[in-house]
Amino acid sequence: MEHPLKEVIKKCDMAIKQEDFDTLMNYYTDDAILVVKPGMIVRGKEEIKNAFIAIAAYFNNSIVPTQGEMIILEAGDTALVIAQTLLDADKDDSAYSMDRRATYVFKRNSQGEWLCAIDNSYGTELINQ
Secondary structure, X not given: OOOHHHHHHHHHHHHHHOOOHHHHHOOEEEEEEEEEEOOEEEXXXXXXXXXXXXXXXXXXXXXXXXXXXXXXXXXXXXXXXXXXXXXXXXXXXXXXXXXXXXXEEEEEOOOOOEEEEEEEOOHHHHHHO
């Protein structure tokens, strides 16, 4: 049986592709953080939404994220997701890798829904920066 988080992440990827950032914010905790790029972290849904709007613009409104291999480590209401995140876009000169080893932390809320608390598509690459 596939872990329900895989479906949540697919829905997030679809919302990013469709630039439906209001729907995307439904999958984040109120105090979530997003690593925009090495050295730049935003906090909270409003800042995260604004960052995704800027990221979409950076990639000429053509970004399509998908997930490759994924490992989910779950303990109680917390899950660590280690994923191969692939980005496709109509932009040839990105300064950032389009094939990443992401780390995400999800928390399960009182309704049983998984929400992203830490969104780090750069994974351990942050150490090298």
